[in-house]
Amino acid sequence: MRRLLALVLVLAATGAAPSAQARVLAPAGPNPTFVITGHGWGHGVGMSQYGAYGYAQHGFTYPKILVHYFPGTDLGTAAGKVRVLLSSGTRKLTLGSTDAFTVRDGSGAVHDVSAGTYTLTAAMKMKVDGAQKVQALAGPLLFQPGTSALTLGRRYRGAIQLDVDGGKLRAINLVGLEQYLYGVVPSEMPYTWAPEALKAQAVAARSYALATKRAGAFDVYKDTRSQVYLGLDHEKPSSNAAVDATAGKVLLYDGAVAKTFFFSTSGGRTASAEDVWGTAVPYLVSVPDPYDTISPYHTWGPFPFTGAKLGRTLHLGGAVTDVRTTLNSSGRVTTLTALTANGERPVEGAKLKTALGLRSTWFSVGVLSLTAPTGPIVYGSTTRLTGVARGIRPVELQQRTDGDWALVAGLKAAKDGSIAVAVKPAVTTQYRLVTGTVAAAAARVAVAPLVRLTPPRTPRELLGFIRPIIPGATVAIQRQQGTAWVTVMSTTVDDAGRFDAQFQLTAGTYRARVAPGHGLVPGVSPVLLVSVS
Template identity: 35%
Template structure:
């Protein structure tokens, strides 16, 4: 069920004007859980299930509710876009459009007036209609030189490479049997040394994803990308005995609902709960098998809970360029999903608000996930103003006239101004003031002073209306306010 959240984050820096010589700073602290979009199977969560003795079918039925694992009626080839470049350089091919090729030779394919030209040793072999297909030997692989979209240089791939013109460039597409494709995915997505049941679950979801999604059209010959726009695919480089065994043990199996294969999104780390597809992929339709579920064993992930992200006021303005109206005041979460990842939020400024989505905030701040909380803290040192000395009723109206207040004796100087003011000023300490947007009225916060490499609590105070706080400081030093496990920016008192 959707949850509407009205957590206020109005950080009121306006009105905290600094007295001369004061020091002020602000900080945005972002805390959160998880890594990825949050939909479907959490890979670390699946590992946790495997560690607790659950089978791959148990794992899949947990993350994809109302589904079962069934065999495919037939297994298609998959066409994966590996590279777009001025030329495609291939070795190891044994067959081309005109018959056998020498696997020891290097072949270069380029675009030529909407067709594909093939050359070797500087001599043209021919010009062919697309796609130009260069096949690997049975049980072997062809090598694509240069950098591929999956980050591999000079990678090796089973099946065949199909070359298509793309303007002045060519696309190198790996046409590969579904099972060989899955062999090239599993260890690229889950470490090969993970437990067998998790690797089996990964193999089934990789196969299911491949047969239910298509990034291309009927004319461009592309089904999948070789990177995270689809799922990571590294060809022969991803084949290990453990992952090959997982693929073989689940050969032809997919996740299905009512006998029909379904899209099986997956991601790294849930933080303890997965998310409904419509709350993460905004605009997507709800799916019964892509609903958020508890993920009790995901804590094995190093990003189950993040180390907080911290941004200075300047960094916040840079990250939110174009979204802040006036001066930045905070981020107000309007709606969370079931996990609770952010669906909608507002960037609050002194001149108004701008509505944003959780994915936008994740992208702007470089966060691991949209399961996040934002705490904006401002701090300043307010020094006491130098008070005026009380006026002496017996002081002469004429400047320079002698003073006689009846108390001075001969030879004793009389100070009716500066000394008295300085004494009053010494009795009034500097104060640390500011606001914490997520702190409720009455919440106790700590005032800390740096002592070498550590921070020590020197005072506490309670938060006032609007998250504002104020506390006297015991003397010179470097100070900050601490709210739970969140520390504000440091400021100096001299």
């Protein structure tokens, strides 16, 4: 049997996907799929690293790059040392060097230490001054390198101090600011990038380190709580050259070192500190970032979520049936309001980013859903699919009978995001809305055969026909008895699609029922009232 499906598309209207704040939107509909797409990676405040790389590729020097991202700042100079927390809260640490080095104990005495590795605990015992036995040293211990760098998991420039904090060991790297940057710049930006981008990174990292020094035993962390610092083994000639070329250079605002935040990718526009953290900073404002397009994270997604998954992930106590977002002046999501069976539940954009593993808070939430009629349609008739394609472009309609999904047509939603599509399937068919690699839940349109009885010419037969023609299909002639239908005769369909049931008719209400298979659900004829005189 041929399974060709005729399709008629009826679009409610055409238009671009609307924003949630601009107009009234069509409700999400049953069983929606929420599609999240976004821009950028990171908090969005300050210098976009990919954007800086793009500016460098277009011939901008590092001072011009920096003043774009930090308007109102000036280049100045600063110097100093940095105390970097390498480790804390551990019971033992292994430290050493490939050459002899020294350690100064808490009393000020300096001891010679032979090349090798030494494992220390809070008791601060180790071999020094050529002794064969370990001896306890008064803390804190300050290890100074000889001709080779000290190693504590990694090799580090400068000295390493060990002390006891809360009964556990703590290690702090005491290193010059420029040497610290040797280990930061290639850890925060690819060393293969353009020299002017690396120089901009060096100045931003230098400024950030000085402007964000902590009070207490150490100044900065070795990870993203401050800046990623991977030590001597991660240094590269290109990034070291960028540090040297900008030695001592920092950004100043009103004479103070600026907090020069940076991040991976803006998505086309940076965010203001006020929008992200609630406090306005004159030089941390939203600026355009035209060359950020080189980033693989400039645009990301789509990431699909069912309402049930959103509800579980966000701990909302039930499935999400619809959403709306509130944006700040930088275009980032400040709040997502989720509609559930228990009412509306607000979720902060930053918390949503973390919970869903998104790359930034610059995102939009589209909705895909499709609804089919609840009961079967009769062969040869047209039915209407209703749906929503809200905040999503492009969208296409796909269909499947018993094989692979196939494209039906591209669709445009109405201004409110609604879609209405008239379809005329020849067999039971599944339909779904698709955008890119994301497919919404399928809607099934069941098709029953067209079955008809003709008024009897004699009291000894009932004639009828079905469409489509399915030779050999069994036809059950049924008579109503009370509220039940009882089969009183069976026959089959001929090659012309007709059937002839030969039996003695009695007065009553009859119908024909056919369950032909071949992609069709059972169908019944309209009832026929038979009177026998």
